[in-house]
Amino acid sequence: MEAMHTVALEIRLIAEKADRELATNGKNPDKLQAAGSFLMKVFGTLAVKGPKRIGALYVTCQLFKIYFRLGTVNLCRSVIRSIETARNFDFEDFPVKDKVTYMYYTGRLEVFNENFLVADQKLTYALMHCNPQSESNLRRILKFLIPVKLSIGVLPKRTLLERYSLLEYADVVTALKRGDLRLLRQALDRHEDQFLKSGVYLVLEKLELQVYQRLVKKIHIIQRQKEPAKAHQIKLDVVVKALKWLEIDMDVDEVECIMACLIYKNLIKGYFAHKSKVLVLSKQDPFPKLNGKPV
Structure with a gap:
């Protein structure tokens, strides 16, 4: 052989x-x-x-x-x-x-x-x-x-x-x-x-979605420290500003599409308040872990 x-x-x-x-x-x-x-x-x-x-x-x-x-x-x-x-x-x-x-x-x-x-x-x-x-x-x-x-x-x-x-x-x-x-x-x-x-x-x-999830999570953590009562409500304008600080230009509509994708992919638990342009996070486990599953 x-x-x-x-x-x-x-x-x-x-x-x-x-x-x-x-x-x-x-x-x-x-x-x-x-x-x-x-x-x-x-x-x-x-x-x-x-x-x-x-x-x-x-x-x-x-x-x-x-x-x-x-x-x-x-x-x-x-x-x-x-x-x-x-x-x-x-x-x-x-x-x-x-x-x-x-x-x-x-x-x-x-x-x-x-x-x-x-x-x-x-x-x-x-x-x-x-x-x-x-x-x-x-x-x-x-x-x-x-x-x-x-x-x-x-x-x-x-x-x-x-x-x-x-x-x-x-x-x-x-x-x-x-x-x-x-x-x-x-x-x-x-x-x-x-x-x-x-x-x-x-x-x-394709890891971009995970990065967006982490960014929203960081915003949530900061907001929880400043306004605990409204920690689960994230204005899309805040996400736009965070991205702008990273030198990435996006408008609110683009950010809304990305957030919708994150919700669909179960990277974020929550829903939109469309009129006020606010992402409302679930109060229980708003950022599910992948646990070995691909996005």
Whole structure:
């Protein structure tokens, strides 16, 4: 089986090298695609009953690497179905290293599909079972797991970001804590290329709703200190002014739309008094926690 692993790996690596040379010479780089077709046949041979099927997951992981490199991740689905629905596969029988790689790539696929709860499960599995000495692999996993965790309301500690050189997320985390929309947008602008390349930009962009929730919560806390009796009544003008202080211009109607979205998404419990342009917060748990659920 070790020989098969070596052959599958070498086929991919040689094809990648050949494509680089073809591209340099202005020719069509089609060797990696051909390698994928060949390894798919190998997978079909291995995916039968018998001792050889234990190598199927390794070949699957090589296919994932090819499909991600080529940008044809949709082709992963047929392989995943074969692994996850076939009765002759018991996932726990596969080598740990292969299971970690498999969960990493399938977790990334779930991120792209915005299935954050499933992505969280898969990437967390990969992280928990990854070799703790392999910091580069841990970093690769965290690069996708952190945005997923942020989307379900779990904020990483700065020490984690520092340890794995993932400080591009530091200002995003700070923005969520402060309710600072300006800081979030600045962080996304500053690291836009990096986030786009990773495929997590849209995930991070959707964190704006959580930032708005935090901003309203801060206004509520300040108002509770000044006027306890009216703490649950927040004038939309106050939100407009807070945003203006953050150098973000919005009118009352725009803010009302955002507040309506927060209520709809259950990030805020309350209702509008439209005539007076006031957000009336529930007196019980006005700012529900995500509790591991995506917005």
